[in-house]
Amino acid sequence: PITWWLEFFKNPHSEVVKKIGEFEPVIKEAVQMFDIVLSDPEAQEWIRMREKGEHDFYSAMETAEERGKMEGKMEEKREMARSAVAMNLPLEQVSQLTGLSPSEIQSLS
Numbered sequence: 656p657i658t659w660w661l662e663f664f665k666n667p668h669s670e671v672v673k674k675i676g677e678f679e680p681v682i683k684e685a686v687q688m689f690d691i692v693l694s695d696p697e698a699q700e701w702i703r704m705r706e707k708g709e710h711d712f713y714s715a716m717e718t719a720e721e722r723g724k725m726e727g728k729m730e731e732k733r734e735m736a737r738s739a740v741a742m743n744l745p746l747e748q749v750s751q752l753t754g755l756s757p758s759e760i761q762s763l764s
Contacts, residue, residue: 736760 659675659682666672667689676683692698732753739749746757753760 733763737763740764 656679659672659679662669662671662675663682663685667686672682672686676686693702732755736749736753736755736759739752740746740760740763744752746760749755749760750757
C-alpha cells in the first residue's frame with residue numbers, strides 16, 4: 656500500500672494510479688479529493704503563491720552564490736595587489752596585473 660501512495664504523490668493522474676484506484680477505493684477517493692481541491696480558486700492561488708515562493712527562494716540562493724563567487728574573486732585580486740605592492744611593483748603594473756584601479760590599490764594599504 657505504501658508504494659500505491661508514492662505513485663499517487665508522484666502523479667495522481669497516471670495510468671498506474673488509475674489502475675490502483677480500480678481495486679483500492681481509498682486511492683480513487685484521494686484522486687477525486689485532489690481534483691476537488693485543485694478546482695478551488697483559493698487552493699489554486701495558494702499553490703501559485705507557494706510555487707512563486709519556491710522560485711524566489713532558489714533565485715535568491717543562486718544570486719547569493721554568484722555574489723559570493725564574485726566577492727571571492729575580488730578578494731583574490733586584492734590579495735594579489737597587496738603582494739605586488741609589497742614587492743614594490745609600480746602602481747600601473749599592479750593595476751594591469753589585477754584589473755583594479757590605482758585608487759583601489761592605494762586604498763588597500
